[in-house]
């Protein structure tokens with residue numbers, strides 16, 4: 477039994493070592509990718525739920541590791557956050573997204589709102605609002621067409637973050653609370669934050685058909701948003717049933733495979749072109 481126990485301990489240690497070395501590999505890979513600008517952005521259209529008309533797009537970071545292949549954000553974003561690499565990576569995402577959207581605008585393509593995910597760690601930086609303002613100026617892009625998506629974990633943060641959010645909003649930038657319903661924020665905190673939109677987490681939309689509890693959560697979020705005068709986006713709408721049910725609650729915007737998957741910028745430009753022609 478003792479020998480088995482030791483063997484298990486060794487196995488456990490080597491598994492831990494694997495995890496650690498895998499993380500290290502990801503971290504090193506992220507540094508190289510940042511240096512070589514090897515990230516890409518996928519664009520997922522946001523539509524009006526009733527008409528399907530394109531109203532915006534969310535940019536989603538994509539990374540292909542030279543050996544590991546395509547690594548999903550759920551795997552590498554946490555590593556980027558732990559190491560602080562999310563700060564320069566996030567800055568790159570914001571600059572790229574605004575540059576691309578500004579280029580489309582200059583070409584006369586249909587206007588769209590650009591939504592960019594922002595990590596709480598980016599608010600550790602000095603004067604985040606000024607950095608955002610500089611990017612908008614550099615690309616001559618209207619602040620009102622930029623929406624920053626923040627997760628609820630941000631709410632528990634410091635007063636300095638709340639101030640930064642207010643300054644961003646004064647610039648005209650819009651703020652959305654992402655994955656709403658999955659965090660632990662209190663309603664009092666929500667009303668104190670300068671928000672424009674709630675994004676209903678995919679888990680509640682997709683639980684809708686099976687579970688009365690998910691339905692209840694979605695209903696409450698819709699009521700809350702209407703009471704606080706916030707816009708709503710439903711994430712992860714995949715079926716006509718989900719679309720119909722959500723429409724029975726309220727008009728809102730939506731993202732999901734029912735409408736469009738995240739796509740390369742060329743494909744979105746194509747969609748925008750159709751919108752402009754039609």
Ligand code: C2E
Pocket residue numbers: 520535536537548549550553562566569593594595654655678711712713714731732733734738
């Ligand atoms: P998120 O912000 O909640 O983004 C939505 C995720 O849902 C995306 O996954 C998108 O591809 C996926 N999705 C959209 N529609 C559907 C659908 O109908 N069905 C299903 N099953 N999935 C759908 P993705 O691209 O893997 O991103 C995962 C998360 O990584 C994002 O969740 C976001 O939290 C984070 N992330 C992505 N890009 C960035 C970034 O540039 N910066 C930061 N800080 N986080 C990012």
Ligand code: CA
Pocket residue numbers: 534593625654
């Ligand atoms: Ca998001």
Ligand code: CA
Pocket residue numbers: 654655675677711
């Ligand atoms: Ca989300």
Ligand code: CA
Pocket residue numbers: 655677678711
């Ligand atoms: Ca989500």
